[in-house]
Amino acid sequence: MLADFHPVNVNNYGVDVEIREDGVQIVRCPQPLAEYAEHMIERLEFWAAEAPERVLIAQRDAQDDWDSITYADTLKHVRALAAWLVTQDLGPERPLVCLSGNSNEHLLISLAAMYIGIPFAPISTAYSLVSTDFGKLRHIFDLLTPGIVFVDNLGPFRDAIDAVVPATTPLIAVSSAHAMDELNNPVFDFNELLKTPTSPLAEAAKARIDGDTIAKFMFTSGSTGMPKAVINTQRMLCANQEMIRSIMAFLKDEPPIMVDWLPWNHTFGGNHNIGIALYNGGSLYIDHGKPTEKAFDISLNNLRDVAPTVYFNVPKGYELLVKKLRQSPDIAKTFFSRLQLTHFAAAGLSQHIWDALDALAIEHTGKKIPMITGLGATETAPSALFASIEECASGVIGTPLPGIEMKLVPNGDKLEARIRAISVTPGYWRAPELTAQAFDEEGFYCLGDAMKYIDPERPNRGFRFDGRVSEDFKLDTGTWVSVGNLRAHLIHFFAPYVQDVVIAGHDRAYVSAMIFPDLGHCRALVPNSDELSDCELLRAPHLRETFQRLLEQMAEASTGSSTLIRRMRLLDQPPSIDLNEVTDKGSINQRAVLKSRDELVRDMYSEQPSEEVFRLER
Known part of the structure; x- marks a missing residue:
C-alpha cells in the first residue's frame, strides 16, 4: 500500500x-x-545560535513582498520588547492580551511576554470585529483582567476597545493612524519599543521560567457556553511538540517550511503549527487568506511563492485547494515540489476531495503525498x-x-x-x-x-x-441517535451542497435535520443564480428537486430509525456568533441552534409543516 x-x-x-x-x-x-525542552524560549535561543540567518516568520508587506524575520533578529527583538514589558507590572493576574490576528509583530510580542514568564492570551478577532454586542470579549476581559493589550492596527478595533477595555489599560499598537481621537487609553508604538535596551531585569525574569510557568491562556471556542481560559504551561507546549515530532520524525531530519493561515487564537494554529516551526527550527510564512471563495486566491498567491514541506489545513481549505490547483498547474507544480506530508483536522475530509488531491499529486510527482x-x-x-x-x-x-x-x-x-x-x-x-x-x-x-x-x-x-457523547439523544422509542456519525454521513451524502448540519429529534418520533447550505455550490445548480438572493436561491425549483432526490436516496440506504431523516429544511440565515450558534472557527453548536431556532424545529414536527420543509413520504 x-x-x-x-x-x-x-x-x-x-x-x-x-x-x-x-x-x-x-x-x-x-x-x-523523549526528553524535551524546559521552555519554548530555550528553543528560540538554540536556533538563533544554530541557524541565525534562517527565517522563522514572514508576512506580506504593503508592497506584497515577504517581510521576513530571522531567528537571530527574532531573539534580538524579543529581548528588546521583554526589557520594556518587564517594567509594566504584568503577571498571571495581569497578562498580555493580543486582539489582532496572525502577524510578525504578534509573534514577537507573544515571545517577549513568554521570555519574562508573563502569560499572553491571543483572542479571536471575531469577538472584536464580527460580534455586535462584544459579549464574549467582555467576558474574557472580566476573567483575565489584562494588564496590557496588543493590536496590529488600532483603527478596526476601536469600537471593541471603547466598549470593553478599561481606560487605564495601556495599548501597544503597530499602527494607530486615524484612530487616536478621543481615545483615553495610553498607546505605545510597537516599533519604538523595539529600540528598548536589553535589561538585566528581563534576563533575571527569564531565569525563573520553568515547566510550570504559564505560557499562555488559550480560549475554548465557547461551543457549550462562554469561552473558558485553558492554562497552557511551558511543560505542556514543549512536551507536546516532542510528542508530535516523535511521530512526524521528518521534522528532525530537515527544518519544516509552512504556509499557514490557521489562526493563532486556536490551538491548531497557535500551538501545533507555530510550535512545530519554533521547536524544529522551521520557517512559517503567514497566509492571510482563508478557506473561502473570496479569500483563497490570497492563499494561492502565497503558494505560488513558497513551496511547503508540510501542509496543514481544514477540509474546506483542501476543497478549495484542489479546485484552484486544477486551474493553475504551475502553482500545483510548486506546491507539490518538496511536500512531504499533508494533515487535516477540525472536521471530516470528503473522499472525493481526498481522491482529487491524490490525483493531483500523482500528476505532478508520480506518487501520492501521505496524509494524516x-x-x-x-x-x-x-x-x-x-x-x-x-x-x-x-x-x-x-x-x-x-x-x-x-x-x-x-x-x-x-x-x-x-x-x-x-x-x-x-x-x-x-x-x-x-x-x-x-x-x-x-x-x-x-x-x-x-x-x-x-x-x-x-x-x-x-x-x-x-x-x-453529549450530543447523542434518544427518540421516543428509546432508540439512540449518534449525532456525530449521522451528521458526517449526511454531509458526505449531500456533498458538495451542504456546509453543516444540525440534527433534531430528542424525544421525538423521528429524526430531522436543519441544513446550512454551501451557497456557492448551490448556485451552480440554478441557472442565472447570480440574479437571485440567497432566500430566492433556496426556493429555486431545481435546487429543491436536487435536495429532495438526495433525501430519498439517503433514505433508501438507511438501516433504521436512528439513521433515517424524515424531514429537513434549508436555513437561509447563517449561524450567529452572538447567539452562540457558531464558534469563531466555524464549529456549529448544535444545542444553541436548536434553541434559537426552536420555531423552525416545531414547524418540521408539525402535522402540516410549511412549504420550506422537505418531507419523506414513507
Whole structure:
C-alpha cells in the first residue's frame, strides 16, 4: 500500500491495552516520550545560535513582498520588547492580551511576554470585529483582567476597545493612524519599543521560567457556553511538540517550511503549527487568506511563492485547494515540489476531495503525498492521537502519542475517551468548579468524545471517532441517535451542497435535520443564480428537486430509525456568533441552534409543516 506514496519518515508505534475488571480500558503508546525542552524560549535561543540567518516568520508587506524575520533578529527583538514589558507590572493576574490576528509583530510580542514568564492570551478577532454586542470579549476581559493589550492596527478595533477595555489599560499598537481621537487609553508604538535596551531585569525574569510557568491562556471556542481560559504551561507546549515530532520524525531530519493561515487564537494554529516551526527550527510564512471563495486566491498567491514541506489545513481549505490547483498547474507544480506530508483536522475530509488531491499529486510527482489526521483539544496542547499513513481515512483518529494515556470508559454502547499526560492542562483559569468537572477521579481529562476500534481484534490499527457523547439523544422509542456519525454521513451524502448540519429529534418520533447550505455550490445548480438572493436561491425549483432526490436516496440506504431523516429544511440565515450558534472557527453548536431556532424545529414536527420543509413520504 505504501509503495504508492512518496517516502516520508513518519512513525507508528501501535498500542498497549490494559483491560480492567469493570470494562474500562487503558490504552498507551509503548514508546516512551523523549526528553524535551524546559521552555519554548530555550528553543528560540538554540536556533538563533544554530541557524541565525534562517527565517522563522514572514508576512506580506504593503508592497506584497515577504517581510521576513530571522531567528537571530527574532531573539534580538524579543529581548528588546521583554526589557520594556518587564517594567509594566504584568503577571498571571495581569497578562498580555493580543486582539489582532496572525502577524510578525504578534509573534514577537507573544515571545517577549513568554521570555519574562508573563502569560499572553491571543483572542479571536471575531469577538472584536464580527460580534455586535462584544459579549464574549467582555467576558474574557472580566476573567483575565489584562494588564496590557496588543493590536496590529488600532483603527478596526476601536469600537471593541471603547466598549470593553478599561481606560487605564495601556495599548501597544503597530499602527494607530486615524484612530487616536478621543481615545483615553495610553498607546505605545510597537516599533519604538523595539529600540528598548536589553535589561538585566528581563534576563533575571527569564531565569525563573520553568515547566510550570504559564505560557499562555488559550480560549475554548465557547461551543457549550462562554469561552473558558485553558492554562497552557511551558511543560505542556514543549512536551507536546516532542510528542508530535516523535511521530512526524521528518521534522528532525530537515527544518519544516509552512504556509499557514490557521489562526493563532486556536490551538491548531497557535500551538501545533507555530510550535512545530519554533521547536524544529522551521520557517512559517503567514497566509492571510482563508478557506473561502473570496479569500483563497490570497492563499494561492502565497503558494505560488513558497513551496511547503508540510501542509496543514481544514477540509474546506483542501476543497478549495484542489479546485484552484486544477486551474493553475504551475502553482500545483510548486506546491507539490518538496511536500512531504499533508494533515487535516477540525472536521471530516470528503473522499472525493481526498481522491482529487491524490490525483493531483500523482500528476505532478508520480506518487501520492501521505496524509494524516488525529485528535486533540485545546486542553491537550493539542495533539493526543495521530493516525498512521496506512490507516488514515476520514473519521480515523489513530493511536495515542508517546507519553499519552487514554482511558476508555463504557458509556451505553460507546467508549468515552479520557486523556492523562504531562501535556494536559492543569485546568481553567479562575474556574475551579469547571476544572473539577473536567477531570475524573484518576486525573484523566474528559474529552467528551467517543471512539471505537477500527478492528477490535487488531488494536494496533487504532481508533475511529464515534461522535460527541453529549450530543447523542434518544427518540421516543428509546432508540439512540449518534449525532456525530449521522451528521458526517449526511454531509458526505449531500456533498458538495451542504456546509453543516444540525440534527433534531430528542424525544421525538423521528429524526430531522436543519441544513446550512454551501451557497456557492448551490448556485451552480440554478441557472442565472447570480440574479437571485440567497432566500430566492433556496426556493429555486431545481435546487429543491436536487435536495429532495438526495433525501430519498439517503433514505433508501438507511438501516433504521436512528439513521433515517424524515424531514429537513434549508436555513437561509447563517449561524450567529452572538447567539452562540457558531464558534469563531466555524464549529456549529448544535444545542444553541436548536434553541434559537426552536420555531423552525416545531414547524418540521408539525402535522402540516410549511412549504420550506422537505418531507419523506414513507
